[in-house]
Amino acid sequence: MSKTSPLLDKADQRRVGIAKAAWKLEDAVNDHPVDSYPSDLAARSLHFEAAQANKEFVKALLFMILLSVFETPTWCRADDNFFSYVEPEKRCTVPGVSQEEILLSNLPYIPPGWGVLMELCLVFVIARKLLIERKLQVQYFDRLNIEYNSLTVNSLGLAMCLLEVADCLIFVLFRPRFRVCFLARTGFLCLLPAVRRLAICISAVIGEFLSIAVFYAGTIVFFAWIAVVMFDDMEGFVDGKPLNKGFETFRTTLNTMFVAGSTDEFVDCFLRTYTAYRSTGFLWLIFLVIVQVLLLNLVLDTLVAAYTRYAERTEEKDSAEAVQGIKEAFHTISDATGEGAEMSREVFVEFAKEFSRSPNVRTIPEHNAEIVFKAVDKDGSGMIDEVEFFSICGVIQYDFWTTPEDSPVKTHVPSLWGSPQFQRFKELVHAGHFDTFMTWVLMVNFVLVVCESVYDLNDWEETAMMENLELTFSLIYVMEVGLKLCVYHWSFYWSFRSNQFDFITTWLLLASASLEELADTASGANVKRYMNILRLLRLLRVLKQLKSLRKVQLMVETICNLVSASKHIMTLLGVVTFFFSMLSVQLWGGILYQSNPLLEETEYKEKGLFVLNFNDFGVAFGVWVVSLLCEYVPTFPDAIAKTSAIPGSWLIFLLFYIGGVSIVFELVKAFTIEAFLELHKKWDHDEVEFETLKEIEDEFKKDGLHLHYRVVGDPTVHEKIVKALESHKETRDGEDANSERAHEHHGHGKAEC
Numbered sequence: 001m002s003k004t005s006p007l008l009d010k011a012d013q014r015r016v017g018i019a020k021a022a023w024k025l026e027d028a029v030n031d032h033p034v035d036s037y038p039s040d041l042a043a044r045s046l047h048f049e050a051a052q053a054n055k056e057f058v059k060a061l062l063f064m065i066l067l068s069v070f071e072t073p074t075w076c077r078a079d080d081n082f083f084s085y086v087e088p089e090k091r092c093t094v095p096g097v098s099q100e101e102i103l104l105s106n107l108p109y110i111p112p113g114w115g116v117l118m119e120l121c122l123v124f125v126i127a128r129k130l131l132i133e134r135k136l137q138v139q140y141f142d143r144l145n146i147e148y149n150s151l152t153v154n155s156l157g158l159a160m161c162l163l164e165v166a167d168c169l170i171f172v173l174f175r176p177r178f179r180v181c182f183l184a185r186t187g188f189l190c191l192l193p194a195v196r197r198l199a200i201c202i203s204a205v206i207g208e209f210l211s212i213a214v215f216y217a218g219t220i221v222f223f224a225w226i227a228v229v230m231f232d233d234m235e236g237f238v239d240g241k242p243l244n245k246g247f248e249t250f251r252t253t254l255n256t257m258f259v260a261g262s263t264d265e266f267v268d269c270f271l272r273t274y275t276a277y278r279s280t281g282f283l284w285l286i287f288l289v290i291v292q293v294l295l296l297n298l299v300l301d302t303l304v305a306a307y308t309r310y311a312e313r314t315e316e317k318d319s320a321e322a323v324q325g326i327k328e329a330f331h332t333i334s335d336a337t338g339e340g341a342e343m344s345r346e347v348f349v350e351f352a353k354e355f356s357r358s359p360n361v362r363t364i365p366e367h368n369a370e371i372v373f374k375a376v377d378k379d380g381s382g383m384i385d386e387v388e389f390f391s392i393c394g395v396i397q398y399d400f401w402t403t404p405e406d407s408p409v410k411t412h413v414p415s416l417w418g419s420p421q422f423q424r425f426k427e428l429v430h431a432g433h434f435d436t437f438m439t440w441v442l443m444v445n446f447v448l449v450v451c452e453s454v455y456d457l458n459d460w461e462e463t464a465m466m467e468n469l470e471l472t473f474s475l476i477y478v479m480e481v482g483l484k485l486c487v488y489h490w491s492f493y494w495s496f497r498s499n500q501f502d503f504i505t506t507w508l509l510l511a512s513a514s515l516e517e518l519a520d521t522a523s524g525a526n527v528k529r530y531m532n533i534l535r536l537l538r539l540l541r542v543l544k545q546l547k548s549l550r551k552v553q554l555m556v557e558t559i560c561n562l563v564s565a566s567k568h569i570m571t572l573l574g575v576v577t578f579f580f581s582m583l584s585v586q587l588w589g590g591i592l593y594q595s596n597p598l599l600e601e602t603e604y605k606e607k608g609l610f611v612l613n614f615n616d617f618g619v620a621f622g623v624w625v626v627s628l629l630c631e632y633v634p635t636f637p638d639a640i641a642k643t644s645a646i647p648g649s650w651l652i653f654l655l656f657y658i659g660g661v662s663i664v665f666e667l668v669k670a671f672t673i674e675a676f677l678e679l680h681k682k683w684d685h686d687e688v689e690f691e692t693l694k695e696i697e698d699e700f701k702k703d704g705l706h707l708h709y710r711v712v713g714d715p716t717v718h719e720k721i722v723k724a725l726e727s728h729k730e731t732r733d734g735e736d737a738n739s740e741r742a743h744e745h746h747g748h749g750k751a752e753c
Helices: 010-029 042-068 112-144 152-174 181-189 194-233 250-262 266-276 280-337 346-354 366-376 387-393 414-418 420-431 432-459 464-487 490-494 497-518 524-534 536-548 550-565 567-588 617-629 636-641 653-681 691-701 714-753
Strands: 400-404 707-712
Touching: 010 042, 010 280, 010 346, 042 112, 042 181, 042 567, 042 617, 112 152, 112 691, 152 181, 181 567, 194 250, 194 280, 194 400, 194 567, 194 653, 250 266, 250 280, 266 280, 280 346, 280 387, 280 653, 366 387, 366 400, 400 490, 414 420, 420 464, 432 464, 464 490, 464 497, 490 497, 550 567, 550 653, 567 617, 567 653, 617 653, 636 653, 691 707
Parallel strands: none
Antiparallel strands: 400 707
């Protein structure tokens, strides 16, 4: 940490020191720590500008993706109506082909002219972010020999901006049927820290993957050589097709063995030879066991092991850097304020205010800072030490709010509140017995919903009693909300997500039941159609009661945590799919349609897969998702090889299989397995929260208030801080124990003397 300039007065030294500490803590939390920071407060202001520009950059990328989805494909007509909306079916046509054969995604297309203008605006936002980061690095961090923002990455991003601008100009002037904007847009997505970090992860595990991939490829080549020697000149027919179809040459045999080894279509590949010569079953069995059973699973096992090692090393490194960053933040504040090894409440509130200025972190209101400080200051001295500051940094990811627990009935209708009947009812609510009663009501309602569904499926007319019961149950749910609000204050009631769910669904159900009752005969059928959909909300209320089951809670929590933790790696998978979707529209838009004579005798036409084409981004994305989940679908490259005017363009499917399926998607599976095993370890252990939070609750209970809190922002950031604090605490405990033993040993030595 760079020292503050001695030329600054004490007030400036304090401001600079607190600003540096806030910056250091912010970067430690966001996995971006460096060794030194500039003392110029203008650098801090420029950092805020860069952080805000980065938020706008992320939004620009989202709009860029939407633009890619809704923009007019370049193979469609752009010569006329450049700024006017034209229906996709009229703009995207193939001469001599019926429009019904050109299957699109049914999405409205942005006119080409407006699409270019939107594209240039988004590029401006992206370029501005890159230029601000470059200015921050060159003007302030280069002087400290610190790489805060990579100039190499920055230059790559600016080059992508120039490429996209040039591509837009060429498109406006010449209207070509091919654009290179997919390269620039994918390059922008690769600037995201999550994508760059996972790219490093892939480079770390690629070595072990290649060792298996080479053996896998060698096995396919070896068996292809055996197969072509056996079947290339074999004559005969099976089911009207040549016996050696797919084994005529080494190239076709290699393709057949690759398809058989990589997909579940091995039956079609080997069926004719096995029908004619049963003995070939032993050869195919050996091949399938080696490739399908052993090698393909070994790829996943290798990636799991490699990713687990990489994740453990990264986690240890991040935890150590987080601990170091928090320690340096505390000592920087101590040096700047001259308070020694402790920090006063006023300084912490000032620090929290400065920390909240950055757009990269959540705002910490002053009352939250006061709450946290008061809780960790156990002796009430108004000062906290380094260990207590660490506890504060753990709680800093929480959002706090206080509410009174008791309903206004207590103050406005004291006679009712104090009556024995109301007190008994309040005890039932607090003990959960009232919720149990409502659960049974829900079960009865569930039986009614099932009966209504049976009547709807069989087109039976519902009885008058069933229609009345529907409204009756809706009113019962309204009564439930009203009774609870007689016991609890509204702010207390609304602080729980389950109550929010009940409140919203209750009024939706009442509205749906009322509409059905009030609907006239003419519109009754239309209303009934939508009412059947709204009835499903009752099923959600029934399913919500499952939250009391421990296994259900654990599974829901695990799924939510997996979704949250996997967002970075899913972003990388999305970037890969985005690239191939945009590229395929540029290369193969408008060539796959039913009457195309080049598709004769292809499996693509026999299976009627015409809706899976590359006419626009939406349908192309569907093709790549299918290829991703099915690993490799030879139908698509075969169709493209026969229809595309670009020789060898079908090899793009092979590249997708290697990069998107075999590496990135398998890495997603590896991550999911590793994350689930980590989460499963916590199933038998209750979640441990900071003791500080319990102390804060006790403080407010004395004033008759109930404290609510929840983690906000990225839960993984909070978990990282918790682990860092635990690591620091274990280290401190070890140091204290060693110091104690050394002191005892020193004391024994004196006694012996």
